[in-house]
Amino acid sequence: MTVSIIGAGAFGTALAVTLSAKAPVSLWARGMDWAPTRENPRLPGVRLPDDITLTGDLDVALAETVLLALPAQVLGGFLAEHAARLDGRNLVSCAKGIDLGTLTGPSALIAAACPAATRAVLTGPSFAADIARGLPTALTLACDDASAAESLQRQLSTPSLRLYRTSDVTGAELGGALKNVIAIAAGAAIGAGYGDSARASIITRGFAEMVRLATALGARPETLSGLSGLGDLVLTCTSEQSRNFRYGLALGAGRDFAPGTTVEGAATARAVAALAPRLGVELPVSGLVAGLAEGRVAMEHALDILLNRPLKEE
Numbered sequence: 137m138t139v140s141i142i143g144a145g146a147f148g149t150a151l152a153v154t155l156s157a158k159a160p161v162s163l164w165a166r167g168m169d170w171a172p173t174r175e176n177p178r179l180p181g182v183r184l185p186d187d188i189t190l191t192g193d194l195d196v197a198l199a200e201t202v203l204l205a206l207p208a209q210v211l212g213g214f215l216a217e218h219a220a221r222l223d224g225r226n227l228v229s230c231a232k233g234i235d236l237g238t239l240t241g242p243s244a245l246i247a248a249a250c251p252a253a254t255r256a257v258l259t260g261p262s263f264a265a266d267i268a269r270g271l272p273t274a275l276t277l278a279c280d281d282a283s284a285a286e287s288l289q290r291q292l293s294t295p296s297l298r299l300y301r302t303s304d305v306t307g308a309e310l311g312g313a314l315k316n317v318i319a320i321a322a323g324a325a326i327g328a329g330y331g332d333s334a335r336a337s338i339i340t341r342g343f344a345e346m347v348r349l350a351t352a353l354g355a356r357p358e359t360l361s362g363l364s365g366l367g368d369l370v371l372t373c374t375s376e377q378s379r380n381f382r383y384g385l386a387l388g389a390g391r392d393f394a395p396g397t398t399v400e401g402a403a404t405a406r407a408v409a410a411l412a413p414r415l416g417v418e419l420p421v422s423g424l425v426a427g428l429a430e431g432r433v434a435m436e437h438a439l440d441i442l443l444n445r446p447l448k449e450e
């Protein structure tokens with residue numbers, strides 16, 4: 137059965153490469169001037185197998201199962217524009233963020249635009265380059281329809297890509313979104329020279345924030361301890377392959393960061409800062425990242441803001 141992948145960024149391209157080993161794959165993007173070379177500049181060094189269909193025509197691309205590998209802040213617009221053609225299919229979001237306009241995650245965006253679609257989320261610790269090279273990777277497939285979840289799990293697992301399934305869509309998508317915010321904080325701590333002990337504190341206190349916010353939004357706490365939460369948090373806070381971590385490094389070191397790079401945690405931090413007071417949850421690390429990303433807080437004051445908070449129980 138053909139799988140369609142929407143968005144030929146690094147992640148969509150990597151998924152196309154791995155899935156093409158077991159099923160026909162079509163990869164859709166707006167502009168693909170690189171298509172004749174079969175090498176996407178977003179994923180350098182990876183040649184796309186000849187049997188992957190590269191197309192800018194959505195009608196050619198769309199199959200029953202569609203992986204939406206677009207950044208979170210453009211997903212809502214894409215769904216709204218193409219809702220009629222997407223509705224009724226299996227729509228699997230791969231985006232790791234909270235939409236700033238609606239303060240909701242990808243599954244709610246899909247539900248709003250395509251109410252007859254089967255909604256699922258694919259998330260967890262995985263760098264596109266690792267997936268494309270066939271390195272072993274384990275991800276979470278979240279879907280609240282049990283039989284669709286099993287069928288998607290089978291369809292999207294490959295010898296090197298092992299999917300676990302869960303019915304907790306909210307928990308899975310929030311784990312993937314919120315870890316990006318904490319990764320920016322971890323990068324900023326390292327970039328500012330605060331050291332690995334500070335990073336460990338940020339990972340731990342950041343994880344507590346992820347659980348607090350996600351459970352307030354209806355997630356199951358154990359989901360946050362899984363691949364899509366803790367697993368991805370650890371990966372993203374400890375690897376310079378992560379764009380969120382590297383963005384944090386640049387903030388911490390006072391350096392510029394390459395414009396146009398997808399840094400999901402920057403917008404998601406702002407969404408989280410807007411959600412926190414409505415839900416009555418305290419999220420100091422995420423709030424600080426929002427302040428840094430918006431330029432409201434200077435890096436030299438960031439540490440004082442965290443350390444001068446009242447002492448409390450863990």
Ligand SMILES: NC(=O)C1=CN([C@@H]2O[C@H](COP(=O)(O)OP(=O)(O)OC[C@H]3O[C@@H](n4cnc5c(N)ncnc54)[C@H](O)[C@@H]3O)[C@@H](O)[C@H]2O)C=CC1
Pocket residue numbers: 143144145146147148165166178205206207208210213214230231232233262263264265397398400
């Ligand atoms: N790169 C990675 O290692 C991983 C990325 N993800 C997630 O996948 C999502 C996509 O990330 P990447 O592929 O890495 O980003 P990317 O920056 O490599 O590519 C984004 C793609 O989206 C396209 N795009 C932007 N606006 C668009 C619009 N309005 N309509 C259609 N296409 C549009 C761009 O042309 C580009 O091809 C993000 O939410 C990210 O968090 C998840 C796991 C791993």
Ligand SMILES: O=C(CO)COP(=O)(O)O
Pocket residue numbers: 232260261262263316319368371372377378379380381398399400
């Ligand atoms: O989500 C990812 C790894 O699981 C990719 O992280 P970045 O978006 O920070 O590069």
